[in-house]
Amino acid sequence: MSVWDEVVGQPEAVGVLQRAASDPAAMTHAWLLTGPPGSGRSVAARAFAAALQCTGDGPVAGCGSCHACTTTLAGTHPDLTVVATEKVVITIDEVRDLIMAAARTPAVGRYRVIVVEDADRMAERTTNVLLKSIEEPPPHTVWVLCAPSAQDVLPTIRSRCRSVALRVPPARDVADLLVRRDGVDPAVALQAAQAAQSHVGLARRLARDPEARRRRDAVLDVARRIRGVPDAVLAAAELVDVAKAEATSATAERDAVEKAELLRALGAGEGETLPPRLRSQLKQLEDDQKRRATRRQRDVLDRSMVDLLSLYRDVLVVQLGADVDLVNGEHAGTVRALARDSTPEQTVRRMDAIGVARERLEGNVAPLLALEAMSIALRPQG
Incomplete structure (x- = not known):
């Protein structure tokens, strides 16, 4: 057993991190772990944090069985701080809290480890607040930042970090x-x-989760059902409605629990009118919950578009006769039908339209407008 067991398909990255955790001469105070979604950035960051705290007597740090390893992997080690935002951005106040945590001496471990799983979700002003702590950290403090690519982090930050690139396993x-x-x-x-x-x-x-598979199948079926502009408009509305419903179902219960806990802490009951000085706390919670739901909806929509991209990738594979496996083998019939009814050039244009829609969503364009434009571009041409 090892803390690295779940960092799959990353032998080079694991080798670098293992050596640093085992050899102080190879260690540095700030790290930037990059890799595409699904490459395991956050898993690798937590495994690295556990290896840094490991008290096992094996030749390689990160035994996975000592108390330090197990508590770090569980997120309960007193010298570990992890930020993984569920909102659109990491706020400047959250970063200031991290800087205060980084300044404290380790309580029981070798290091105080600060893991920021969404370093790309910091605005420039927020990142600048973090810069001095990254540049001149207190002794025994280690920063581990995670982002999809080095370009997603300001040059002033990445130039002060040692980069480790992960790949799609x-x-x-x-x-x-x-x-x-x-x-x-x-x-x-x-x-x-x-x-x-x-x-x-x-x-x-x-x-x-069979329901997750069903939802994915429904998204891929959109490509087959769009035959004209009316179909495209309806498909876009359906994708947005599904994303809203999934975001609501994923957050509604948690939102209710958080609101009940806050009201209980404030000494108020459900439906009771709060005095003005307490209303601001409730409003702050509701605003945070709305931002979390917005982030969730965007993530669901982006995943839907990635799934559609994978389908058109398969279509292009068939059209070009490439000798590679299909991502969506269970939808081979749809793939062949789309390949037969279009040209490789049309397929590439459709993939480009999906990419543009993803960029527009990232730029805060209204989801329905972005998806309508995308869906219209997916309809048969000629």
């Missing part, structure tokens, strides 16, 4: 992890890993 490695860790049937695990394009978290969800 092979689907077979992800499937093996699902079989070993979650007891998933090997055939189902491989299909889920391929459909998730090796994103470990999504693959696990697809393998274990």
